[in-house]
Amino acid sequence: MGSSLDAILFVAAKPVPFLQGWEAQRTLQARLLANPGGPEALLLLEHPPCYTLGRGASDAFLRFDPADPPAPLFRIDRGGEVTHHTIGQLVLYPVLNLQRHGGDLHRYLRQLEQVVLDVLDRLGLQGERSPGQTGVWLAGAKVAAIGVGARRWISQHGLALNVSCDLSGFAAVVPCGIADRPVGRLLDHRPGLSTAVVAPLLLEAFSERFGVRLRPPQGAESLQGW
Amino acid sequence: MATHEIFMPALSSTMTEGKIVEWLKKPGDRVERGESVLVVESDKADMDVESFNPGFLATVLMPAGGTAPVGETIGLIVDTQEEIGTVQASAPAAPAAAPAPAAPASAAPAPVAASAPTPVAPPAPAAAPPAPAPAAAPAVAAAAPAANGRVVASPRARKLASQLGVQLDTLRGSGPHGRIQAEDVLSASGQPVSVPRVAEGTAAAVSGAPAAPLNGHGAAPAASAGKAFGRPGESVSFNTLQGAVNRNMLASLEVPCFHVGYTITTTKLDAFYKQVKSKGVTMTALLAKAVAVTLARHPQVNAATSADGGAMVFPASVNVAVAVAMEDGGLITPVLADADKTDIYSLARTWADLVARARSKQLKPEEYSTGTFTLSNLGMFGVDRFDAILPPGTGAILAVAASRPAVVAGKDGSIRVANQMQVNLTCDHRTIYGADAAAFLKDLALLIETNPESLTL
Numbered sequence: 001m002g003s004s005l006d007a008i009l010f011v012a013a014k015p016v017p018f019l020q021g022w023e024a025q026r027t028l029q030a031r032l033l034a035n036p037g038g039p040e041a042l043l044l045l046e047h048p049p050c051y052t053l054g055r056g057a058s059d060a061f062l063r064f065d066p067a068d069p070p071a072p073l074f075r076i077d078r079g080g081e082v083t084h085h086t087i088g089q090l091v092l093y094p095v096l097n098l099q100r101h102g103g104d105l106h107r108y109l110r111q112l113e114q115v116v117l118d119v120l121d122r123l124g125l126q127g128e129r130s131p132g133q134t135g136v137w138l139a140g141a142k143v144a145a146i147g148v149g150a151r152r153w154i155s156q157h158g159l160a161l162n163v164s165c166d167l168s169g170f171a172a173v174v175p176c177g178i179a180d181r182p183v184g185r186l187l188d189h190r191p192g193l194s195t196a197v198v199a200p201l202l203l204e205a206f207s208e209r210f211g212v213r214l215r216p217p218q219g220a221e222s223l224q225g226w
Numbered sequence: 227m228a229t230h231e232i233f234m235p236a237l238s239s240t241m242t243e244g245k246i247v248e249w250l251k252k253p254g255d256r257v258e259r260g261e262s263v264l265v266v267e268s269d270k271a272d273m274d275v276e277s278f279n280p281g282f283l284a285t286v287l288m289p290a291g292g293t294a295p296v297g298e299t300i301g302l303i304v305d306t307q308e309e310i311g312t313v314q315a316s317a318p319a320a321p322a323a324a325p326a327p328a329a330p331a332s333a334a335p336a337p338v339a340a341s342a343p344t345p346v347a348p349p350a351p352a353a354a355p356p357a358p359a360p361a362a363a364p365a366v367a368a369a370a371p372a373a374n375g376r377v378v379a380s381p382r383a384r385k386l387a388s389q390l391g392v393q394l395d396t397l398r399g400s401g402p403h404g405r406i407q408a409e410d411v412l413s414a415s416g417q418p419v420s421v422p423r424v425a426e427g428t429a430a431a432v433s434g435a436p437a438a439p440l441n442g443h444g445a446a447p448a449a450s451a452g453k454a455f456g457r458p459g460e461s462v463s464f465n466t467l468q469g470a471v472n473r474n475m476l477a478s479l480e481v482p483c484f485h486v487g488y489t490i491t492t493t494k495l496d497a498f499y500k501q502v503k504s505k506g507v508t509m510t511a512l513l514a515k516a517v518a519v520t521l522a523r524h525p526q527v528n529a530a531t532s533a534d535g536g537a538m539v540f541p542a543s544v545n546v547a548v549a550v551a552m553e554d555g556g557l558i559t560p561v562l563a564d565a566d567k568t569d570i571y572s573l574a575r576t577w578a579d580l581v582a583r584a585r586s587k588q589l590k591p592e593e594y595s596t597g598t599f600t601l602s603n604l605g606m607f608g609v610d611r612f613d614a615i616l617p618p619g620t621g622a623i624l625a626v627a628a629s630r631p632a633v634v635a636g637k638d639g640s641i642r643v644a645n646q647m648q649v650n651l652t653c654d655h656r657t658i659y660g661a662d663a664a665a666f667l668k669d670l671a672l673l674i675e676t677n678p679e680s681l682t683l
Contacts, residue, residue, distance in 0.1 A: 056247035056267050077265070079247075079272040105271035106238035106466060131470025133591060134270040140533060149272040151262065180592050 005040065005100065007212040009203065010226050012045035015087055018052065018074055021045055024223050025156040028095040032154045036097055039221070040212060043093040044199060047085035049169055054080040054147055061174035070172050078157040080134070080147035081177035088165030088185070090195050090202055091158070094210070098153040101210060109134050109146055111209055112159045116144040118205035119161070119198065125189055135176065136161075141184025145176055161202065163187060163195045229313060230279045231405075232301040234294040237268050240465045242554050243295045243587070244268045251283045254310060257303060264290075264301070269466070281305045284313035293586060297382050299405065379406035387411045455555055467556030477618045481531075482655045485613050488667040491675050492629040492645045498678040502570075507682070511562075511574035514546045514601055515681045516673055517624060518565035521546075521599055524666040528598050530621040531656045538657045543567075547597025547617070548577070550584055558584050559617065561597045570682045605629060611648045621657045625650040 010024070021043065028041040049071040051062075057075070059066055061082045066073060071084075085091060092115075098108055113129055116136040120127035120143075127136045127143065136144040144161045162185035170183045187193050207214050217223070234244050244266040251263050262274035263283060277283075281303045288300040302313055379387070379394050383406045387394050392414050399406035456462035464472060499509055521528045521544045529540045544566040547559035560580035562573055583589050600623040602614040607628070614625040629647035636642065649670075653663050673680070 054267075054270075055265055055272055056245065077272060077274075078270075079267045080270040104238045104240075105273060106240045106269055109270055129473070131473055132467065132594075147270045149274075151274040152276065153273075178591050180596060 005210075005212040007040040007042050007094075007096075007207075007210075007214050008217045008221050009214040010041065010043045010045075010217065010223060011199070012043070012226065015048045016045045018047050018050045018072065018085065020225065021047060021091070021093065022074075022076065024226065025093050025095055027223060029151065029154050029156050032095060032097055033152060036099075036152075036154070040097060040100075041095040042203075042206065042212075042214060043091075043095070044203065045091050045093075046087050046089060046195060047091060049084070049086040050074065051082060051084050051169075051173060052076050052078075053082050054078050055149075057081045058177065061177045063172050063174070071169065076149075076157070078147040078149040080145075081175075082173045083145045083147065083160065083175055084169045084173060085160060086165045086169050088163055088187075088195060090161045090163055090198055092161075092202060092206065093158045094155060094206070096155045096210070098150060098155055103153060105148070105150065108148065108155065112146050112148075113144070115202070115205045115209050116159060116161055118209065119201045120186075122201050122205070123186065123190055123193070123198075125186070130181075133176075133178065137181070138184055138186070138189065141182045142175065142178070143184050143186060161186075161198070163198045164193060228305055229284070229309070230277075230281065230303040231299045232263060232275065232277065232303060234288075234296050234298045234300050235266060235273065235275055236296045237266065237271065237273050239463060240469075241268045241296060242465070243293050245293045246288055246290050246300065247272060248290050249286055249301075250274075253283055253285050253314065255283050257281055257283050263303075277303055279303055279305075282307055282310055284310045295382070297380060299380060379411075380408060382408040383411045465555050467552060467554075467558070471556050474618050475615050478616045481616055481618075483616050483652050484655050484660070485650055485652050486660060486663040486667060487611070487648060487650045488671055489646050489648050490671040491634070492647050494676070495674050495678040496629060496645050498681075502682060505571065506574050507570055508574045508577065510548060510577055510601075510603070511570055512678070512681055513603065513626060514548060514562050514565050514577070515568075515570050515573055516670060516678070517599065517601055518544045518546050518562070519681070520666060520670040520673060522566040523669060524662065526662045527622050527651075527653070527658055527666040529657050530598070530619055531654050533619070535656070541598040543598070545596050545598045547594070547600045547620075549600060549602045549614075550581060552584070558589065558594050559597055559600055560584055560589060560594050561592075563596065599623070601626065605647065611650060613650045614652050616652050616654060620654075622651055622653045622663070625652065 012021075016024075024043060028043070032038055032040065051069060051071060051073045053059075053073070053075045055075065055077055056079070058081065062069075062073075064070055094112075098105070101108065101111070113134070113136050117127045117129075120136070120138060125138055127138045129135075130137055134146050135142050136146075144159055146159045148155050148157050150156070162183065164187040165185055167183055167185060175183050186198065203214060206212075217226075237244065245268070247265040247267045249264045251257055251261075257263055257277045257280065259278065259280040260276050263277050264275050266273050266275055282305075284302045284304040286301050288294045288298070294300050304310055304313055378399065384394065392411050394406055394411075397406050397410050397414055399410055495512065499507070499512060525540055528544055529538050531537070532539050543564050545561050545563045546565040547561045549557050549559050551557045560577070562568070562576060562580075565573060568576070580589065580593060584594070597617070598620060600614070600617050600620060602623055603626040604612055605626055605628040608630075609627045610630070611627050612625050614623045616623050627648045627650075629645045631643050632646045634642055634644045634646065649667065651663050651667060
């Protein structure tokens with residue numbers, strides 16, 4: 001895979017409310033739908049505490065009343081069950097034309113897992129996949145959640161990697177509908193680790209695995225509020 | 227005037243079926259070209275499915291929440307509002323149309339044993355799974371080839387027709403508007419249609435076996451050919467489940483395993499099984515129960531080495547997983563939780579439910595990943611012995627072969643005929659030693675040979 005593909009990189013300087021991040025993805029997705037040959041894009045950010053549900057997700061995995069959630073709750077257009085976002089968790093939203101990357105949604109999920117495995121590897125940690133499930137586990141605890149949505153093979157949503165976040169928010173849900181395995185974070189394996197350290201590793205791993213060259217937005221490519 | 231089909235799209239080369247998360251349009255709604263009509267989910271990925279044609283969504287053949295094989299027609303779009311009524315009148319309503327377990331592409335049901343060392347199917351012909359009604363019966367048979375001479379057939383039907391040498395234009399389709407379905411092609415070529423998606427022992431193994439089964443778990447498979455996932459000369463990628471199994475099997479190479487075999491006389495068990503099978507008790511349930519009761523008294527054999535290799539982990543309950551081969555490749559191990567404490571009738575019902583949901587890929591992770599001990603049975607194929615690969619995270623797996631009449635010599639020199647089966651226990655030697663395995667097998671044999679009636683208590 002040559003690195004001839006360009007992807008516009010948007011890195012948020014401060015936490016982005018969920019709806020604002022979603023809006024940014026939809027804007028980028030609409031641009032790529034209108035111009036499928038155009039540059040792909042990548043959003044890297046952290047969200048303030050919130051919960052999101054995939055389109056087909058079950059309320060049964062919420063341990064709270066959906067009408068009165070402990071943090072904002074959104075039902076969104078991705079696959080998968082409930083998950084939790086919070087500060088200290090790196091969220092990567094690739095807006096890609098997946099037909100340039102194999103046109104295979106399962107393969108895309110596996111590639112996203114591989115990106116996380118690569119990051120862990122760079123930190124000297126050995127992550128693993130769990131057969132039949134999507135995500136990345138470290139020492140038996142899930143450290144990365146993955147869920148994507150696509151329209152005409154243009155992707156949105158992506159992966160969330162728990163770096164140094166407070167894990168207590170996960171207790172209010174059954175993350176990804178998997179009740180029997182805990183959620184973990186990298187900080188517990190690499191004391192002092194921060195998202196600032198992991199972010200460049202994540203971008204580097206993504207760039208390599210997907211064969212895209214990351215570059216800042218130019219002119220009209222910029223997004224309002226970024 | 228025309229009718230356009232919406233197919234279940236292939237979102238991945240490893241996707242065999244997809245779940246309809248949501249219909250964004252309802253019957254009667256106007257649809258623009260390129261507009262999203264529904265959302266399909268496979269794994270953790272959603273994809274909007276768009277209409278290639280402008281028109282009206284006339285009918286939904288598979289409702290939200292339903293699962294359809296790739297290539298199956300799931301909705302119909304018509305050009306004009308006037309055609310909606312016509313199509314709705316002739317197309318079966320959604321639930322009725324839910325295609326009976328779609329016949330897998332492989333032509334005939336065949337034993338799954340060939341490939342991997344552990345693929346396993348439970349025994350118990352008694353549980354005869356609900357054999358799907360023969361190919362959606364000709365109830366909906368509609369006018370054969372459309373008046374304009376165009377043959378309407380599903381993609382799989384076309385593929386099968388070319389493989390089996392069936393002329394599509396000679397068939398009457400049983401699908402909506404006389405559309406020719408895979409099942410129609412299979413019927414026309416004389417192939418069996420009702421192939422379960424999971425080779426869970428029974429139907430494939432039992433049906434038509436001319437020689438009477440030796441006993442409850444010894445029927446020979448009826449199918450004539452071995453299963454293959456590809457054709458000669460092809461190279462076929464592993465599907466997701468096969469890949470998962472592969473990783474699990476490779477992980478076992480890190481485990482110091484050994485095997486201990488035992489021959490168990492099953493004459494009494496077989497006789498007892500005949501008595502209780504009318505009450506819905508299956509051989510799988512009996513074996514699982516026997517193993518569970520014995521494990522409860524041999525906690526060392528229910529234990530496993532911790533992931534970091536530093537400890538022996540003793541589970542709080544006895545959860546017996548039973549390996550089931552999937553028709554489209556790979557295998558899954560549905561779990562009978564607390565099998566030692568659950569009555570045999572509940573176990574049999576739970577097992578039937580687990581297998582049905584494994585077929586439709588509806589099992590929750592905790593329903594196939596929480597086994598503390600695994601049972602693997604190839605008895606229904608007449609296998610006389612085999613050994614199984616240890617699933618990660620557990621300490622032992624029992625391979626159960628066929629029960630067959632054997633000439634048995636007594637210590638006193640007497641000779642008699644008895645049903646016997648060989649079992650073979652694979653153990654992680656870090657946690658389970660030879661003496662532990664032997665004591666467990668001895669007790670299991672004693673229970674099965676002398677007191678099978680106690681399994682219903």
